[in-house]
Amino acid sequence: MLDDKATDDVKSLKEKLVDALSQIRLKEDSVKQHAKVAEEAVSGWEKAENEVLAMRQQLGAVTQKNSALEDRMAHLDCALKECVRQLRQAKEEQDQMINDAVCKKTQEWESLKSEFQSEVDYHSIQHKNAKAEVAAFMERVPDLQSNLDALFTENLNLKLELLSLTEEMKIRISERDYCIQAAETASKQHLESSKKLAKLEAECLRLRSLARKAALFNDNRSATASSIFVESITDNQSDCGDKVILLEADLCKMGILEPKETEPGCYDSTSHAFVPEIGKYENEKAHRQNLVDTHVEIDLMDDFLEMERMVSVPDPESEIAFVPVKSLAAQPNPLEVTLKAELQCMINRAAEQEEKLEHVEALYTEVNNALSECQKKLQTSQTKLNKTEEKLEDVKTLNAEVNCALVECQKQLEISQTKSKEYEEKLVELKMQLALTNESRQAAEELAKAASAQKKVAEARLVNVEAEKESLLVTVRFLEGEIEKERSLSAEKLVRCQILEEELSRTKTEVESKEKALLAEYLVKCGNLEDELLKTKTELNQATSKMAAREFKVDQEKELEIAAQQFAECQKTIASLGRQLRSLASLEDFILDSEKSLQTSDDLSHRPEQGTDLSNLHSNKLRMPENDSELSIFQRPIIQVLYELEEAAMLHCQAT
Structure with a gap:
């Protein structure tokens, strides 16, 4: 009995051992699976930390960018004010010069016209007298001959x-x-x-x-x-x-x-x-x-x-x-x-x-x-x-000179007409170029929209990844005992991450407030500039109407040259502003790249532990594209101001 009991006990123990071994194997398998899941969660967490670092770097870059943009906006504001002042001064000087030149040329033309008329009358009288003298002399020529x-x-x-x-x-x-x-x-x-x-x-x-x-x-x-x-x-x-x-x-x-x-009777008669x-x-x-x-x-x-x-x-x-x-x-x-x-x-x-x-x-x-x-x-x-x-030759030379002067005036008029046509063609070409630049700008905006859509898709993917992470965190809770050591090590890091997140939230709020204030200021300035541009357009239209009423073809060439010089100066200023904007864009790209590299280096050293941290990171990452879109909105009025300045310069050239 005892042997049977012992054998039964042994058998039961063996069965229990087998069951325990099977359970142990199952647990080991589950542990291995949980370890794999934990490793995957750790890798995902590391990825999230890397993303957090990238976002931090982006935030630092955005702050630097905002400061640079503030400085740049101050410079641009001063430059725009200087451009407006120069435009007004150039417009006043040009109007004064046009009026002076018109008055001077009218006086010169009237004096020349009166002189030529008097000379023509005098020479016509001399020509008639010379003709009469020549006719009388020609009548006397046979008698004299x-x-x-x-x-x-x-x-x-x-x-x-x-x-x-x-x-x-x-x-x-x-x-x-x-x-x-x-x-x-x-x-x-x-x-x-x-x-x-x-x-x-x-x-x-x-x-x-x-x-x-x-x-x-x-x-x-x-x-x-x-x-x-x-x-x-x-x-x-x-x-x-x-x-x-x-x-x-x-x-x-x-x-x-x-x-x-x-x-002698006869002499040599020859x-x-x-x-x-x-x-x-x-x-x-x-x-x-x-x-x-x-x-x-x-x-x-x-x-x-x-x-x-x-x-x-x-x-x-x-x-x-x-x-x-x-x-x-x-x-x-x-x-x-x-x-x-x-x-x-x-x-x-x-x-x-x-x-x-x-x-x-x-x-x-x-x-x-x-x-x-x-x-x-x-x-x-x-x-x-x-x-x-000699009198006839003088009269002929004077007539030839008058004819030559008339021919030269006609040639100059034709040349001025051809030049005006060339300038009109150039203006049409510039309009086409502006249209192409507008199209390229629209294409860039569409690309920016596509990039924002891609960002939204990436955010959706991040949401899915976060959901997966939450499901994995449930499994990670079972493994908390195994990762207590890691928690003790990561507690300090979490505290630091929280501090950094608080700082990030503060900086984000400050940056958003500053960006909104700057946007409001620049929108107001853009509105003022648009009003000034409308005024300049109206003044230019009035100047064009005045100039069309005057129609002095003789001074078109000089005025067109002056307008071309001013247009070239405006183009130079616009090109310099465009270069500055391009340099700002290149600086923004460089800052973004540097921030991304810094974020990757920071994410390797910090690992979040709780789901709240991941949700905060997700919310921060969701807000960055909005900042990028706000930056593009911030740049739009400057570009519009530049285009309006170009249009005003073109209208000024057309008016002159």
């Missing part, structure tokens, strides 16, 4: 006559030279004959003395002596006659005795070169030769008179003894008579030649006077023609 032809022919005839007279004068001068040479030879011969007569007189005196001595001799000897003396005289006279005959022969050979046969200096020189030479000839002729006449006087003077002692000699001396010499006659003829001919020369000189002076008068008339007519031609 006929007069010129007649004067030219008369001048040619007079030149020919002068040439013929000069030739004749040359011939006469040559004849006179030959006559002078003949007279010189005759005077030489006369001197020789006078010397011979002196010798004869000496012989006569000697013979007289001999006759006186031989007075006592007979008459026969005296008669023979006188006959010998007469023979010697006749011999001397015959010698003189032979010499005179030889002279006449030489003169006949030279053509002096018959000057009429040697006179010679047209006439030099007045040569004529003057010939006249002076002829005058000098006339003086020399007259002087030589007077000397010859004196010599002849002396010879006659010497011959005619009788010797009182020999009157009785030399009666035949006196009779011979008293007889007239035919050669002397012929020479005297020829000399008288030559003198008469020289006087006639002088009269002819004087007549020719008078004709020459008359012809020269007529030619000078004709030349003066021609010069005056030529000067008048030149003046009229």
Whole structure:
């Protein structure tokens, strides 16, 4: 019995052991499962801690971002105020410059117009007068031409006559030279004959003395002596006659005795070169030769008179003894008579030649006077023609200048029109670019909305994960005994996490309040800016209406250049603001990335233990996208202000 009881006990114990072992195995399996679940919960908790750290980093980044945005908003506010002030100042300066330029250009245009009108009237009157003068002169041109032809022919005839007279004068001068040479030879011969007569007189005196001595001799000897003396005289006279005959022969050979046969009958009519200096020189030479000839002729006449006087003077002692000699001396010499006659003829001919020369000189002076008068008339007519031609050329040049000025004005107007069209096209392109930027902005907003939707999906997933975590926490409670050690270690961490969560909640509330206040302020500022922009738009519309009423096409080019410069300055300011916004966006992205890295590092060191902490983390994580959306809403009015500034600048350019 005992053995049976023992065996039964053993069996029951074995069964109990088997059951205990099975239960232990089941418990071990459940423990393993719970350990796995705990490990999964710990890993999820670590993930949640990492997310909490990321959220903390995001919160720090948001705080930094908010401070940076506050500073940036202050700078932007100052910049916007400065831009508005500069826009107003530029607008006032531009209006003043436009008014001054318009007044100045109107005055200049009116003065130029009046000057051009007066010049055109003056030149039209001059043109009419010049036309009348030219017509009158053209009517007189045939008469003047006929007069010129007649004067030219008369001048040619007079030149020919002068040439013929000069030739004749040359011939006469040559004849006179030959006559002078003949007279010189005759005077030489006369001197020789006078010397011979002196010798004869000496012989006569000697013979007289001999006759006186031989007075006592007979008459026969005296008669023979006188006959010998007469023979010697006749011999001397015959010698003189032979010499005179030889002279006449030489003169006949030279053509002096018959000057009429040697006179030229015709002259060269083809010679047209006439030099007045040569004529003057010939006249002076002829005058000098006339003086020399007259002087030589007077000397010859004196010599002849002396010879006659010497011959005619009788010797009182020999009157009785030399009666035949006196009779011979008293007889007239035919050669002397012929020479005297020829000399008288030559003198008469020289006087006639002088009269002819004087007549020719008078004709020459008359012809020269007529030619000078004709030349003066021609010069005056030529000067008048030149003046009229110059006046016509001046009028033509002025007309050409006026036409060129008009063409240049038309070209400038066309250029200004083309430039205005180009500016309009540029404005259209800028509008298209603005539309594209608006579309890109809308696309970015849509992307932001999509990102917010993705965030919401992630939040929903987080909610599901939290639900799973709560279910796992139920299992974790069974394992609290096993993780008491870990709780003791994590108690401090939980306290620190709570402190950090409180600080996060405080900072979130402060940031939200500050963001709301800043949003309210910037919305008010944006409203003010919109009002100012509306005012500027209305003022610009008024300026455009005023400028459209004025329509000064001449100053469009300069005004467009000024407007383009101002538009470029506005674009520069807008581009600088856009760069600042982009830099802020890049700073925000950088801050977010840095906060995420910090959160991951903090989550590894902190682990929450209770479900309340996870719910707080979930609520905080749910609020971060709202902050991101609030930041995008905060940036929108600034972008709208920038776009409105661009539109205002474009309207200003269109108005100018």
